[in-house]
Amino acid sequence: MISGMDISVGGLYFIAINLLTFLLYGLDKYKAIRREWRIMAFVGGAFGALSAMRIFRHKTRKGRFRLMIPLFCLLWGYIIVHKVLEIA
8 A cells, every 4th residue: 555645645646747737838838829939738638638739729730649658648647546555
């Protein structure tokens, strides 16, 4: 079983990385419209990336992103359910 401290640190990381990814996707869209220098999303923020793709309508035409971001969400979902929550 994972201690309460581990879950809170892991939970904080999960929330922070997804919020950061969401914000970076918004910034990336803003820069794309203005043809400015672009940024990339960070590893671990798949849920934030998927949310930003839908809200900002960004990277929705890129087949690789449309496939990989949902797959990463499934992977992170699996990790959370089976490893963090220890559900068989």
